[in-house]
Amino acid sequence: MSSTTSQKFRDFTSEPLKDKHLNEIPGIGPKLASNLEGSGITKGYELLGVYLTLLKNKEYFELWIRDNAGANRHQAKQCADAIDAFCSQFL
Amino acid sequence: MSIKAELQQQLKEIGYDLGPFTSKDTLSIIRCLHSVVLTEKNVNVAKLSDLELRTNLIQRGFIVGPITNHTRAIYQRKLLEVLTNQTTNGQDDEFEIDESMYQTEYDINENNTSYPNIFRTKYSSGNSNSDNFQTTEPMIIRHDYKATSSSRNSSKRNTYEESNEIRPRIVIKSNEIKKDITSKKIQDKSTNKNDKLQDINKSNNGTFVYAAITIIVALVVFFAYLWFEK
Numbered sequence: 001m002s003s004t005t006s007q008k009f010r011d012f013t014s015e016p017l018k019d020k021h022l023n024e025i026p027g028i029g030p031k032l033a034s035n036l037e038g039s040g041i042t043k044g045y046e047l048l049g050v051y052l053t054l055l056k057n058k059e060y061f062e063l064w065i066r067d068n069a070g071a072n073r074h075q076a077k078q079c080a081d082a083i084d085a086f087c088s089q090f091l
Numbered sequence: 092m093s094i095k096a097e098l099q100q101q102l103k104e105i106g107y108d109l110g111p112f113t114s115k116d117t118l119s120i121i122r123c124l125h126s127v128v129l130t131e132k133n134v135n136v137a138k139l140s141d142l143e144l145r146t147n148l149i150q151r152g153f154i155v156g157p158i159t160n161h162t163r164a165i166y167q168r169k170l171l172e173v174l175t176n177q178t179t180n181g182q183d184d185e186f187e188i189d190e191s192m193y194q195t196e197y198d199i200n201e202n203n204t205s206y207p208n209i210f211r212t213k214y215s216s217g218n219s220n221s222d223n224f225q226t227t228e229p230m231i232i233r234h235d236y237k238a239t240s241s242s243r244n245s246s247k248r249n250t251y252e253e254s255n256e257i258r259p260r261i262v263i264k265s266n267e268i269k270k271d272i273t274s275k276k277i278q279d280k281s282t283n284k285n286d287k288l289q290d291i292n293k294s295n296n297g298t299f300v301y302a303a304i305t306i307i308v309a310l311v312v313f314f315a316y317l318w319f320e321k
Contacts, residue, residue, distance in 0.1 A: 039110075050161050053161065054165065055155075060169075064110070064164075066110075066183070067110030067112055067113040069110075073183065
């Protein structure tokens with residue numbers, strides 16, 4: 001687990017989600033975002049919804065992201081960490 | 092039809108609705124475990140209703156959220172895992188690349204020991220996971236979040252290095268050592284890709300060379316001290 005955080009991570013966890021696009025979630029770039037859009041997911045809060053439905057279980061969420069967006073393990077971990085940090089901050 | 096599409100079709104017919112990007116390895120593991128569970132315990136995990144799936148998991152101590160279209164696959168996998176005591180977490184699919192001789196040591200959580208022999212003969216792309224990870228990972232991170240001003244480039248570099256801190260240290264170190272030594276040696280094959288492959292193959296030798304250098308330096312310092320003190 002790294003102590004330095006990226007700018008994207010800091011932006012994501014410092015303000016409410018509102019209508020942010022998938023691109024702005026750490027770990028998810030344009031390619032993964034387009035993969036998810038193919039499954040019908042366009043907004044950041046939809047990913048948050050999946051995370052909450054899985055009862056905030058990071059491991060399950062990482063599995064889900066890998067299977068549904070084609071993320072590799074590292075990207076999935078980044079994404080799960082970011083959403084978890086967001087939840088601990090705002091929920 | 093490609094192997095992966097075949098697998099997905101088969102699993103759909105059985106009754107699993109997995110994500111479209113599930114890796115080949117995972118798909119084959121799930122298919123295998125499903126038939127194992129079906130024959131040994133007579134439980135068709137794919138056909139369990141949501142409620143039955145939920146009660147099965149809760150009986151075994153799992154905390155289960157609502158089972159929706161999104162989450163059903165995850166919980167089915169978990170039930171398969173707990174019934175057979177094996178992981179369904181397969182290796183990621185990666186781009187086609189020449190198989191490296193280097194055995195993967197990049198293993199954070201996953202146990203790839205469950206089905207190594209069966210699937211390596213069929214799905215050889217899974218073998219090159221570590222190599223692919225090293226070559227593809229930097230490219231993916233660089234694409235991340237392009238919309239930063241130049242003043243933030245340092246933080247971008249931080250993520251690049253921080254996320255790669257575990258893996259390519261050996262590569263970087265052996266590169267530095269090679270710069271010291273190979274001023275005398277002739278390195279003809281010094282393209283980027285070949286460098287990485289060679290560095291992987293020579294990483295063990297690199298550490299020996301590094302140790303040899305420190306010993307030599309220590310000896311030099313020692314004799315210089317004696318000579319000056321004379």
